[in-house]
Amino acid sequence: MTPGEELAEYLGARPGGLDGTKLVPMLCEREEAGSKVLGREGWLFELKLDGVRIIADKKGDRVTLSYRKRRDATDSYAEIADAVRTLADTRLVLDGEIVAFDEQGRPDFQRLGHRIQAGLGKRGGRAPASVPVVYVVFDVLAIGPYDVRAFPIEARKEILTRVIPAEGVAGGLVRRHPTFDDGAQLFRLCREHRLEGVVAKKLGSSYRAGERSLDWLKIKAELDAEFVVIGWTEGESDRARLGALDLGAYEGDRLVFRGRVGSGLDASTIDMLLERLLPIEVDKPVAEGKYSPKPKRHHCLPELVVSVRYGGFSVDPSGARFLRFPVFRGVRPDVSPKDCTAAPDDGVALVTSTNDEQDGEERTAPAAKATSAPSSVAGDRPARARRIHVTAPSSVLLHDGTTKDVLCTYFEAVAPALLRHARERVCSLLRPAGAALWPPPKWTPKFVRTTNIRAGKREERGFVVDSLDVLLFAVEAGCPSIQHGPFVEDRPDVADFVAVRVSVARDRAEKSEVAAAARSVRALAAEIGLPSAPVSAGASAVDVVVGVGAAPAQAAAPLGALLAQLAMNAGVASHVKLEAVSSVTTPFAPCPARAGEPVVVAIPLDWDELDRVELASIGLAAAVARAPGAARSDSLDAVRDARVDVAAATKALERGVAARAT
Incomplete structure (x- = not known):
């Protein structure tokens, strides 16, 4: 009998034939409830892992890995299955996440996404281990003949220490997830190091498979969610085949349009997406809501789920609500489309998508108020349209995949902070690699002012960046960066x-x-x-x-x-x-x-x-x-x-x- 089995027997575990391949894991409740417990006693805290949830079932030398929805993942992560096989216990059911780490040791779902894509593209057999991954285990559900789900979490954690040593196994391919007592301090660390967030687990809680329980709470440092793809639009130049994905989420049985995502899509990802989207293309929209007007739009059945990081929701003058600053993170084969329920009412602030002409001020309001009275979000200032028409909004302007449309929305959000530093300065508008835009294009609008001053022996020439519209002009001119020197327009010396x-x-x-x-x-x-x-x-x-x-x-x-x-x-x-x-x-x-x-x-x-x-x-x-x-x-x-x-x-x-x- 192994040390883990001995402890389970000592604690009074009952024999039970748990089949991990048929088990749906326990889920966390929403993060807005979790933020209240960070400083409380009676909870343990873990880093929230930015990976794929996996149940590992070991019976002798046979190991099966299963996604959250019980789909088999063994061949996709064959090296993890091999590593679990080396554990001393002959019978185990473990719960954890498969994670890919970046160079700084932080979980990186976008990197893991390349591994997921490789698994989706295979036709039988093992997927190539193109991206190194680790199985981080945070719970044990069965050991030997015993089902230990009814044990309090402290007991299950203690059993887990006897199953997986502190240094892990197979060179660290399988590791035990550490726990912390101070949730507030752990959350501050997440903020500082751009980690996903914290999971709080109530001491004394049992494992309730398939349930979303208040005993487990997630507190995210950054917003991300899963959305179902409901279509796509064509783009320009190298994004001609696919410029952006249309995204939806469920409100009960209703599928509602939530916005579009184009940032984060590279050529290989577009190839993979089109391979999956073209066979499910349909003629008509499958979701309710006001779609943003785009030519060359395609619709598809709501079958493909993707993960998206975003900065909240915007409200346009009609009251329609869309994702702000969305960035594609990867495909989620482990998530059902019906589980995509992200909405502006989830405690996320709404922001107007239009801004005051002079200072681009951003107005925020609680989501519940904005839902019932969208006009209150904009305050008492009338909304206005952009004075710059941005052509080819889905074309990529920054080498990380950020599009012109996303950059315009970004400048709308930060304009008040940026303009207080730029006003009255002689500014250079720079292309992505740093080359300055000069002379001004022939199509430069009259409201965009240029200046030419002499500072000592130097001649300074550039643009006067004094309004949001000048920032949008810079985007349309292909200049995402702005620089200024120590001189102001009316005091050149x-x-x-x-x-x-x-x-x-x-x-x-x-x-x-x-x-x-x-x-x-x-x-x-x-x-x-x-x-x-x-x-x-x-x-x-x-x-x-x-x-x-x-x-x-x-x-x-x-x-x-x-x-x-x-x-x-x-x-x-x-x-x-x-x-x-x-x-x-x-x-x-x-x-x-x-x-x-x-x-x-x-x-x-x-x-x-x-x-x-x-x-x-x-x-x-x-x-x-x-x-x-x-x-x-x-x-x-x-x-x-x-x-x-x-x-x-x-x-x-x-x-x-x-x-x-x-």
């Missing part, structure tokens, strides 16, 4: 900041090294009375923006170079690069990035969060979350309002350089 960029190659990037170098620049600036603030500038780069008041442009110019030189001499790691830069990415605009690099948004940071934040994770969704507060104030306010004697500060730095040289 005055600079109000200098900037030092701290960067390191991503393959050698250490968060602590970037933060330490940035703090060296901050300390030097503070010595001579200059305020500073860090701004994300890429996946492994930070701009330290230093306030110089209203300094003559020629006097301010050398200051950034002196700060960079002194910081380099202060013991910064040799592979960390510091350089003075003449312009910075405008806060809340995406930073220029090469193919293969994460799309990072420039965000003003606080110094105390610089050690914690993952720069590569500051994408569009993270920026939207920060935008409401940043529309009023952020860490750059002190830099912008600085009152300093820049000539005296420069001389002090020059003396510092000379002193260190001797």
Whole structure:
């Protein structure tokens, strides 16, 4: 008898013939209920895994893996079945998730999606192990002759420690999921590291197969849900065959249109989707609701389920509600279409999809109020149409798959925060790789102003970004990024900041090294009375923006170079690069990035969060979350309002350089 069987027998387990291949797992209740228990006693907490739920049934040397809906998954994850077979117990039923991890060790469902696609494409036999996966086990339901589902969760967890050792088995292919006592602290960690969320499990609770119970509660740090595909639209250029998927969800027996998703679809995913969608294409819509008007729309039977990350729901002037900032994550063969029930009434705030002409202000309201009175969401400002017609909205503008339409919606959400930094500046509109748009296109609308000023010996030319419509013009012109220098339009001989960029190659990037170098620049600036603030500038780069008041442009110019030189001499790691830069990415605009690099948004940071934040994770969704507060104030306010004697500060730095040289 194995140690696990001995403990089950000692605790009074009863014999029972549990068949794991016919078992539907226990499910969590909605996350809005779960947030109340994070700080309470009487619960244990686990990281919510961003993977595929799997029941493993082991009978001697025979191992069967089953999805949530009891469909066989053994051949799709054959190496996991082989690893479970090595466990000492001859009879087991385990519950857990199969997970793929990214380079930082975080669960990555999009990466797992490639493995799922490989499994869907096979015709019998084992699926190729193209993406490494791990089976993370959090419950044991049967061991030896005993059915232990009636045991309290603490007892089942203790039995599990005797089944799977702390180091796992088969080189870590099968691991035991750890538990935590402090749910609030665990949830904060999820926020900081962009993990999916927390699962709270009530102490003393039994395992209730097939039920969604309040004894298990999920609290998500990011919004994601499953939707059923109800059609697709054709796109432009390389997305001509499939530009976006139409998505639906069930309200009781009614299937309702919820929006479209185009971001996150690459060529291989489109091939896989069309292979599955074309055979189920039909002539007429299968869902209720107001579809967004799109030419070349195809409809299909509601059979294919996909996972989508999103930023809430939008309400248009007619009251129709659609997903905001949706990103495709993968196909969910383990989820039934009828289980797709995501709705704006699930405690998620609704946001108007149109904005005030001058400041693009975003209005929010509780979902229940917006459902009954959509006009209240927009406040007392009349909704208006965009002044820019965005052509080919499904065409990809950022190399991560972000489309023009998604980027327009993003700018509508963050416009108040972005415009407070861009107004009156001379801005450059940049294409994805960083090339500036100049001269303006012939079709440039009259409301888009350009300017040409002389700052000292330099000529500055660019655009005046003073409204949401100019941001939408930038998208239509193929320019997702915006940069500005330290000059304003009506004071070309005055600079109000200098900037030092701290960067390191991503393959050698250490968060602590970037933060330490940035703090060296901050300390030097503070010595001579200059305020500073860090701004994300890429996946492994930070701009330290230093306030110089209203300094003559020629006097301010050398200051950034002196700060960079002194910081380099202060013991910064040799592979960390510091350089003075003449312009910075405008806060809340995406930073220029090469193919293969994460799309990072420039965000003003606080110094105390610089050690914690993952720069590569500051994408569009993270920026939207920060935008409401940043529309009023952020860490750059002190830099912008600085009152300093820049000539005296420069001389002090020059003396510092000379002193260190001797």
